[in-house]
Amino acid sequence: MSKSYTESTYFFGQTNPAELIQKYGSPLYVYNEAILRKRCREIKAISNYPKFQANYSVKANGNLTLLRIIREEGFCADAMSPGEIYVEEMAGFEPQEILFISNNVSPEEMRFAIDRNILISVDSLSQLEQYGKLNCGGKICIRFNPMVGAGHNAKVITGGKNTKFGVDPAAIPEVKAILEKYQLKLIGINQHIGSLFLEGSEYLQGMQAALAVARQFTDLEFIDFGGGFGIPYQKQDKQSRLDLKALGHQIHQIFIDYATECGRELTFKIEPGRYLVAECGILLGSVTAVKSNFGMHYLGTDLGFNILQRPILYGSYHDLELYRPQTGEFLDKNNAKELTTYQVVGNICESGDILAENRLLPTAQTGDILAVLDAGAYGYCMASNYNNRLRPAEVLITTDGRDILIRRRDSLQDLVRGFL
Numbered sequence: 001m002s003k004s005y006t007e008s009t010y011f012f013g014q015t016n017p018a019e020l021i022q023k024y025g026s027p028l029y030v031y032n033e034a035i036l037r038k039r040c041r042e043i044k045a046i047s048n049y050p051k052f053q054a055n056y057s058v059k060a061n062g063n064l065t066l067l068r069i070i071r072e073e074g075f076c077a078d079a080m081s082p083g084e085i086y087v088e089e090m091a092g093f094e095p096q097e098i099l100f101i102s103n104n105v106s107p108e109e110m111r112f113a114i115d116r117n118i119l120i121s122v123d124s125l126s127q128l129e130q131y132g133k134l135n136c137g138g139k140i141c142i143r144f145n146p147m148v149g150a151g152h153n154a155k156v157i158t159g160g161k162n163t164k165f166g167v168d169p170a171a172i173p174e175v176k177a178i179l180e181k182y183q184l185k186l187i188g189i190n191q192h193i194g195s196l197f198l199e200g201s202e203y204l205q206g207m208q209a210a211l212a213v214a215r216q217f218t219d220l221e222f223i224d225f226g227g228g229f230g231i232p233y234q235k236q237d238k239q240s241r242l243d244l245k246a247l248g249h250q251i252h253q254i255f256i257d258y259a260t261e262c263g264r265e266l267t268f269k270i271e272p273g274r275y276l277v278a279e280c281g282i283l284l285g286s287v288t289a290v291k292s293n294f295g296m297h298y299l300g301t302d303l304g305f306n307i308l309q310r311p312i313l314y315g316s317y318h319d320l321e322l323y324r325p326q327t328g329e330f331l332d333k334n335n336a337k338e339l340t341t342y343q344v345v346g347n348i349c350e351s352g353d354i355l356a357e358n359r360l361l362p363t364a365q366t367g368d369i370l371a372v373l374d375a376g377a378y379g380y381c382m383a384s385n386y387n388n389r390l391r392p393a394e395v396l397i398t399t400d401g402r403d404i405l406i407r408r409r410d411s412l413q414d415l416v417r418g419f420l
């Protein structure tokens with residue numbers, strides 16, 4: 001019988017899903033440190049250009065322990081909010097290692113970063129004006145729209161005409177006028193085409209767009225080409241991986257060519273989020289009910305969309321495995337003896353609370369544990385207390401296979417903490 005993904009990756013180390021749930025409760029986010037470090041090293045291996053810098057996009061998963069590991073692996077960090085800056089500082093990132101990629105922020109939020117000596121990227125003329133008034137003579141980065149986009153869903157495509165992000169390169173004369181008016185020094189430009197590509201042509205096209213903008217500013221210290229590096233969510237169907245080595249060679253060559261063209265070494269940055277953390281995370285939940293209604297088979301779980309929003313938000317697909325505590329078996333659709341087509345649903349009071357639709361799975365029973373693969377990115381960080389449900393705990397499986405708690409489960413007291 002073929003091994004399931006979690007068995008073949010030795011995902012749970014010295015423990016197993018049943019022990020973890022008994023110890024920490026259900027649902028539970030579980031991260032594997034070895035996989036996290038492996039993905040970090042793959043990204044770092046893209047280029048040995050001396051001034052290549054990889055920034056982790058913390059929005060994908062802001063767990064403090066994971067941030068510390070990612071920092072150890074040599075990454076800097078992007079922040080999307082003062083809250084992310086705060087957590088990054090706690091994880092040990094220095095101000096010069098953080099880029100605040102702001103979008104429609106208040107003067108107070110800009111001030112938060114300025115006071116900490118953290119570089120801000122602005123993405124409109126009006127925000128550039130606001131920055132100039134707050135920090136006349138300061139350094140600034142500008143996010144331009146690369147006019148090319150990619151992503152797993154329209155909601156996450158951030159380049160091109162149909163998005164709120166970035167400054168239109170046609171507005172460069174106005175940009176220059178505002179820079180001059182406030183004596184601002186533009187030290188970097190950044191961009192992001194969108195989230196999740198498995199083939200690099202749009203990314204490379206976007207890089208060329210960034211260079212076209214860069215050529216219009218002489219003193220840039222860095223160019224940041226953005227993130228979006230995808231992972232295969234349909235592993236059980238043998239979906240191919242992004243060929244990061246091949247894409248890396250092309251990215252590296254663009255760095256070398258542009259540095260040669262400029263006659264100096266600029267810093268080149270990328271800002272991956274999902275690629276580092278998606279596959280090191282699995283969400284465990286419990287099968288609490290099985291029911292057949294009107295010809296449909298429902299697998300009832302404690303994995304409501306408050307725990308993992310991606311399916312309801314983007315229609316996202318996650319591979320699923322079942323773990324049967326009585327036998328210690330890890331079952332997926334490729335190794336199970338008996339299969340059933342299920343609507344896999346959660347415990348939230350909405351009919352849209354569907355984790356997986358018409359999904360062929362090992363025939364399940366209550367007490368089984370459901371493992372949602374590739375849940376490490378945009379998982380916990382999007383979780384909420386909707387229906388006054390508690391957000392789960394997070395556990396790390398260390399490189400030597402031990403399990404450690406890295407965030408406690410919400411308590412009922414947490415639900416009322418902010419009330420006056």
Ligand SMILES: Cc1ncc(COP(=O)(O)O)c(C=O)c1O
Pocket residue numbers: 057059060078101156158191192194195196226227228229271272273274275
């Ligand atoms: C500006 C910016 N940079 C980087 C990222 C990270 O994207 P990903 O997680 O797809 O690598 C995002 C996410 O959408 C983003 O908005």
